[in-house]
Every structure is written in structure tokens, then in C-alpha cells.
Amino acid sequence: MAPMKPYYYMQPDNIIAAAVALSLLDIIVVALRFWTRKIQRQPPKADDWLMVPAALLTVGVAISQIYGVSKRSIGYRTDIPPGYTGSVDELVTPQITLKSQIEWAFFLMLPIALCCIKTSFLCFYRRVFSVQKRDTVDILLKGSIVFVVLWTIAFFFAVLFQCGTQFWAIWNSEAELKRRCTNTINMIITLCITDFITDLVIIIIPIPLVLRLNLNTTKKIGVCAMFLLGGGILVSSLVRFVLMAGSFMGGLNITDDNILGVSACLYWGMVECGVGVFAACLPTIQYLVRKFVFEPVVSSAKSIFSSRSSRHSSDFRRDGVHIEKTVDVSYKELKDDCLARPESSVIAERVTDHTYDVRDERVGAFV
Structure with missing residues (x-):
């Protein structure tokens, strides 16, 4: 049987292109966010500062994938040594070892990056909607922040000690990983499910708060649309969840190669982080678009x-x-x-x- 053709998100060129584009985009939008605060003469707060580690971690994820592609450990099929007749799950090569190390580092960085993005959204909501301390909205947002932090800590240490202190088993063969470590597949599926649910809740939170404001219908729709721009992170997390759940638990067979499967998971995780940083900065930097693009165009038209x-x-x-x-x-x-x-x-x-x-x-x- 001929091997399955890899999808675009498993191909080396596309992985590198996405890594470079998302890294540059996140660096630019974070810089624009701080410039906006300077123009507005507002001091940066928690929602702004959280974008710095989020962007750095996204760049770190991108660099690790570019390095993996350069070493043929990401975006390529598993190389079977000539004359090897055993099971692929028992195979240990430099290619497989590096793939496992990159995958482990990725799942350590991913919860922290997502935590910074989610918490930035919630802190921004507090800045906009929380009029008085200890009111219902403030308590809800603080409780959400605490939950996200605990969620991050739980998954970070679950990934870190998935094999106890036998870290060498993580980048050994697939068979050795299954024998000595916890069920990593269930852990990844749980991470994807909870990640998607928290994203959905965070995107929905501002909608009822906007609808109760004393604004006309047109302005309410415009404000809601601005907050719903963060829906991009929801789409990427949903795609990653569907691919992972379909591959491990359902009948969705995206590839017949382990390295390509890991490449798909890493690709969509990187996209989620990159799009998340961009979406979190949009409500702030839209001020620049309005001031330096929209208003000059309107003024020119009036003139x-x-x-x-x-x-x-x-x-x-x-x-x-x-x-x-x-x-x-x-x-x-x-x-x-x-x-x-x-x-x-x-x-x-x-x-x-x-x-x-x-x-x-x-x-x-x-x-």
C-alpha cells in the first residue's frame, strides 16, 4: 500500500512559513500594543505585560519546530534503517529521539503560553467592565483567572513528570514510553478539550456585559464584534482538538506515520498560540487603526x-x-x-x- 500523502500542515515548507509568519506577527502586534498605551498616555497593566511572555513562548515554539524540520525530525516521515525488521514502535534513532524531545518541550511551553493569553483576555475584561472591586463581574473574572492558573499548573507538571523522574523514557521508543509513562494520549485529549472549553467561555464572557450597557443596537453590535475577534483562537483550538481526538479515539486517520502525526499536533498548537496573541492585542491596537487609518480617510473624504x-x-x-x-x-x-x-x-x-x-x-x- 502506498503511504498517505501528508496534509499541508505536515509539510516542512508550510511548517517553516507558519512559524516565521506567526513569530513576526506576534512581535509586531505586541510592540504596537505598548505603543498604543504610550499614545493613549495609559500605563501598561497586567493584560499588556502578559503578552510579552506569550509572544516569547510562541517564538520559542516556532524556533523548536524550525530546528526540528532542519534535522528532519518534524515534517518528515520516519526513516527506517536499512535491514531493520522489527516494529516501528520499538525503533530508537536520533530522528525519533529529537522528535520526542521537541514534543516534550512543546507541551511544557504550550500551557504557559495559553495561560498568558487567556489571562490577558480576562485582565482586559477587568479593565473594561469591572467598575468596582468585589462586584459580581470582578469576582467572576478573578475566579476565571484563578481557574486558568490552576489549569496551567496541573498540565505543566503532568507533562513534566509523565514518566516520573525517568526523563530518558520520554525520548526513547514509543513502546518504552507506553510501558514506563502515564497514558499521554488521554492527557493530550484532556488538554485539548479543556483548552477549547475555556477559550469558548472566555470569548462569550463579554457578550452579556456589552448587551447591558446603555448603548444603541448598532454600537452594541460593533463592540461585540470587536471582542469576538478573539474567536480566531477558538477556531485553531477546535481544529487541534478535532484532529487529535479523531486520530486517537475516532476514525479520523490523518496519517500513517508517527512523526507526521506529531508534526500536525505541534503545527496547530503553534497556530493557536500565534493567533491567540494576535487576537488578544486586536481590541487594543484597533485604536491605532482608527486614529491613523480610518480618521484620516474620513477627513480626506470630507475635505x-x-x-x-x-x-x-x-x-x-x-x-x-x-x-x-x-x-x-x-x-x-x-x-x-x-x-x-x-x-x-x-x-x-x-x-x-x-x-x-x-x-x-x-x-x-x-x-
């Missing part, structure tokens, strides 16, 4: 329409001068006829003449 309006107004005023001449001619004709009219008619015409004189003086003043 263009104002200039056109001025030209039309100028044409109208020139027409007013023409009316002055027409009225003046009419006045002279009336003056020639006034001898045949009663004096009251002459007075009426003089009043009319005076009225036009005042109007003509205004038109002349505009010109």
Missing part, C-alpha cells in the same frame, strides 16, 4: 466633498452678481416709467430697489 461644495457655492455667487445686473436694468426701466405712475408706485419701486441693493451688497461681500 474632497467640502472642496466640491465650495466650487458649487462660488458658481452660485457669480450667478448672484449676474442677477444684480439684471435687477439694475429692470430698475432703470421702471424708473423711465415712473412719470406715468402715481407717487405711491414710485415709493414702492424705491423700496424694491433698496431691497435689491442690500442683497447685492451681500453678494459683493461674498465675492
Whole structure:
């Protein structure tokens, strides 16, 4: 049987491209976030500072995957030594060892990076919605932060000591890992499920808080849309959960090679971290977009329409001068006829003449 063709997220070039792009993107948006605070003359708070370790850990995950690709331990099929006839699960090679080490380091960094991202969201909500300390909203957000921190600690140490103190078993053969360590598959599935649920809750939290604000419907929709921009992290965590759960527990067979399967898991974890940092910074840096992009465009549009309006107004005023001449001619004709009219008619015409004189003086003043 011919081997399965790897999907794009298992291919070396795509892994490197995603790693570089997400690293650069996160560094840029975090820098823009702090620049925004400087422009707003607001001191950076916890929600801002948490983005620094989140971005650094995302870059660390990306570097580890690039290194793994360069050593053919990520994004490539398992190399079977010539003449080997045993089970692939019993195989131990430098390629497999490095793959296992990168995977272990990844699952140590992943909970910490996700913790920083989730906690940043929650701290940002506290900055926006928590008016008074110890109110219902503040207690809810603080409780969520505590839960996320405990969740992170639990999974960090579960990964760290999955084989007790026999760390060498982690980057040994798959068979040795299964014999000496806890069920890592169940641990990964549990991590994916709880990660997705916490992301979903965090994305939903601001919706009822916005809906009860004293805003019109249009503004409420706009504010909700701004907070829902964080839904990108929800999509990536859902994809990773579906792939992992489908591969280990369901009938979804994404690959027939262990290294490619690990590459898929690492790829979507990296995407989740990268998109999470970007999404967490969007509500803050949208101020820059509004100030330096949207407002100048609106101002330019107003200036263009104002200039056109001025030209039309100028044409109208020139027409007013023409009316002055027409009225003046009419006045002279009336003056020639006034001898045949009663004096009251002459007075009426003089009043009319005076009225036009005042109007003509205004038109002349505009010109």
C-alpha cells in the first residue's frame, strides 16, 4: 500500500512559513500594543505585560519546530534503517529521539503560553467592565483567572513528570514510553478539550456585559464584534482538538506515520498560540487603526466633498452678481416709467430697489 500523502500542515515548507509568519506577527502586534498605551498616555497593566511572555513562548515554539524540520525530525516521515525488521514502535534513532524531545518541550511551553493569553483576555475584561472591586463581574473574572492558573499548573507538571523522574523514557521508543509513562494520549485529549472549553467561555464572557450597557443596537453590535475577534483562537483550538481526538479515539486517520502525526499536533498548537496573541492585542491596537487609518480617510473624504461644495457655492455667487445686473436694468426701466405712475408706485419701486441693493451688497461681500 502506498503511504498517505501528508496534509499541508505536515509539510516542512508550510511548517517553516507558519512559524516565521506567526513569530513576526506576534512581535509586531505586541510592540504596537505598548505603543498604543504610550499614545493613549495609559500605563501598561497586567493584560499588556502578559503578552510579552506569550509572544516569547510562541517564538520559542516556532524556533523548536524550525530546528526540528532542519534535522528532519518534524515534517518528515520516519526513516527506517536499512535491514531493520522489527516494529516501528520499538525503533530508537536520533530522528525519533529529537522528535520526542521537541514534543516534550512543546507541551511544557504550550500551557504557559495559553495561560498568558487567556489571562490577558480576562485582565482586559477587568479593565473594561469591572467598575468596582468585589462586584459580581470582578469576582467572576478573578475566579476565571484563578481557574486558568490552576489549569496551567496541573498540565505543566503532568507533562513534566509523565514518566516520573525517568526523563530518558520520554525520548526513547514509543513502546518504552507506553510501558514506563502515564497514558499521554488521554492527557493530550484532556488538554485539548479543556483548552477549547475555556477559550469558548472566555470569548462569550463579554457578550452579556456589552448587551447591558446603555448603548444603541448598532454600537452594541460593533463592540461585540470587536471582542469576538478573539474567536480566531477558538477556531485553531477546535481544529487541534478535532484532529487529535479523531486520530486517537475516532476514525479520523490523518496519517500513517508517527512523526507526521506529531508534526500536525505541534503545527496547530503553534497556530493557536500565534493567533491567540494576535487576537488578544486586536481590541487594543484597533485604536491605532482608527486614529491613523480610518480618521484620516474620513477627513480626506470630507475635505474632497467640502472642496466640491465650495466650487458649487462660488458658481452660485457669480450667478448672484449676474442677477444684480439684471435687477439694475429692470430698475432703470421702471424708473423711465415712473412719470406715468402715481407717487405711491414710485415709493414702492424705491423700496424694491433698496431691497435689491442690500442683497447685492451681500453678494459683493461674498465675492
